[in-house]
Amino acid sequence: MAPTALSNRFINIVAAAHSAVAVIDTGIDYLHPALGGCFGPQCKVAFGYDFVGDDFNQSNLNPIPDEDPLDNCSTSAHGTHVAGIVAANATEMTQTGFIPFQSFLGVAPQATLGGYRIFGCAGDTATTDVMTAAIYRAFDDKADIITMSVGGAGAYTESSDAIAAQRVSEKGVYITFSFGNDGSQGLQTGGNPSISSGAMAVASVDNLHAAQFYMITPNNERIFYLAGTAFGGWQSNVQSKIVVNNPPGTPNDGCRSPTLNVTGAVVLYAFNNGDECGSAVRCNLAAQAGATGCLIYNVGAIAGSSTIPSGSISMADGLKIIAIVTNNPSAIFTFTNSQGLAPISTGGTPSSFTSIGLTGDLLFKPQISGIGGYVYSTISSFAAENQRTSNAYATQSGTSLALGGGLELALACDIRIAAQTAKLGLTETKLGIIPGAGGTQRLPRIIGPPKAKELIYTGRILNGQQAYEIRLVNEVVKQNEQLNAAYQRSLEIAQEIVQQGPLAVRMAKQAINKGLEVDLQTGLEVEEGCYDTVLTSEDRIEGLKAFQEKRKPIYKGV
Incomplete structure (x- = not known):
């Protein structure tokens, strides 16, 4: 599977399978087949709203809202990319223009998506009042999770969007915001609304591999390259020799016209910090x-x-090409528009751009991190054409793409499945902090206080079998070649659950969860109230009728 923020996850969460996830961003190209291809109640992208219209930008702050959150005009397709990370199903794509270089799934491919468009086509501005309205609208539309990849400077939590996030989270909605991409500026570079006490602020970690185009050396060795954003990379297989403009790679290489004859060839330049020109000039x-x-x-x-x-290309690959050309100036290289999995030297470490805490109030932010560097996901057809790619997928980076939470997120779920190769733990004490996002509260409730204290105090990492033995996960399964064994098993369990009466399942969950928070007598009263709800429901009548008629019931959830 191609490396998205989630295809390397080892825990697959049944509870998230049918969640409603609101994506507040540039809108979503719901016409993308990996995102369902339609918009409305029966579609993957089932709800949403356009708060601004196409023409909204820095010089035109007059919004023209409508009911359609389609993004078919932004060059980044950022919202579509995030939506794909969350819920894409790109496993059986056959339609021209929508075939990924490798099949992949989002974290919850059966989740329902909501798209909330807060950027115009230009994608250059989003105002605080619009972001605030989007948060409240997503809550009113009954989203279970709200994620937003937008923010601005501000070390304190008085802004309306930060307050909205706090209020909505207090009502039980999970909110995740990207903490920011200003890590190069130093400490306290996160911004609103991610610093809200009600939001889970997310930092970025680089992926272990990235989907990248490659060229082939005369020795049949792949060299991966990042395509330029202005014109793109090579659109088909092209054979050419390479001319090294300046083998020593001295400063300002290429800032003047080439020193050698480069007609009909690909020219190679060195880049040095402090050079007087950029790539476009060269x-x-x-x-x-x-x-x-x-x-x-x-x-x-x-x-x-x-x-x-x-x-x-990298320094190492540049030097490799120079060695080949020095030995044989007529060497022929093949440039392709094919992609492969390129290893990332910084994989597993914090991305260079990820913003750093604390907040102005000296609160610990960000709370979690996830893969946000080099993430492969869906983009719109318009963005693909603009980026000169043949299929509507791209690799992007940013804290907005990092969906982390790991064990803490899994603890918030009803059922947990782990592969034998899973790695689970709350390691925050190794960093001089404590687990946030509910780790210190949910873990003791699941495995008991003594064992929870042992794991948290030591920061110990467990594998899937060890997690099963202490009842941290419901099942452990043998990993498969596709690295999705736990996901496949979670789907099987989810299919069992969805056959039952949806209202009954909801009431059973409510009775269990609320009952665990109170004494036994109060818990029995909670159960009685939930039982009364289902006793007079249409689903109960349908269930009894179907049993008598020896057929499958057709539940409506009421």
Whole structure:
């Protein structure tokens, strides 16, 4: 499976299978087949609202709202990307333009999505009043989880969107906000509304692998490259020699016209911190000199040329190419538009951009982290065309893409399934802090205070079998080649549950959960109230009738 923020997760959560998740962002391209292909009550993207309209931007702050949250005009398709991380099902895609390089699933492919559009097509501004309205609207639409990838400067929690997040979370809705992408600016770089006491602020960790395009050396070795954002990478398999503009890679390499004949070839430049020009200048000068492509090494993502394919590669790969060309200047390389899984050297470590706490009130934020660097997911057809990719998927990075929570999130669920290879634990004490997001409260209730204290005090990591032995998970399953054995088993259990009366399941859950919070006598009273609710329901009548007629009941949840 392709590495999304969630395909490497080992715990699959039955309780999330039918949750309603509100995505407050640029809107969602619900026409994408991996996201259901439609909008409305019977669709994956079932609800939502457009608060601003297409023309909303920094110079036009007059919103024109409507009922359709479709995003088919932003170049980033950020909301569509987040929606895919949450609930995409890209496992059997056959439609041209929507075939991923590898099949993948979001964290809860059976979840219902809500799209709340707070950006216009330009995607350059979202106002606090609109964000606040979106939070309340998602709550009114009965979202179980609200996630938002937007924020701004502000170290304190007096803003209306932060207050809205706190109020909504107090009503039982889970809220996750990206903490920010300003980590390079130092401490206390998170912003509103993620600093709200009611929100779970998320930091980003780099993925272990990333979906990247690759070229092939004369030795049949792959070299991965990031396609330039201005014109894109190579659109088909192209064979070409590479001209190294300046083998020593001295500063400002390529900031003037190429020093060698690059006509009909791909030119390779070095990038150094402090250079007087960027990738666009270098690659456009190469194009003017007759080059058919441009590569820059020792740099991250680039814009590149606006007229020829461009890409960036690592320092190690740049030096590898220089060695090949030095040995054989006529060596032929094959540039492709195919993708593979490229290892990320910083995988498993905090992303360089992820914002750092504390808040202005000296509260601990962010509380959790997840994979947000190099995440592969869905984008709109418009964004794919703009990015010159043949299929509507892309790799993006940001704290907005990091859905973490790990064990703490699993503890909030009714049923937990783990693979034997799972790694579970609350390791915060190793960092001098304590588990947040309910870890210190839910774990003792599930496995008992003594064992919970042992795990929390030591920060010990358990595998799936060990977690099962202490009743931390309901079942443990053998991992499969697709790394989704726990997910498949969770679907089987979910299918059993959905065959039952939905109102009865809800009332049983309410009776159990509320009963555990009170004494036995009060708990029995809670049970009686829940029983009275189902006793006069249409579902009960249908259940008895179906039993008498020896058929499957058709429940309505009322």
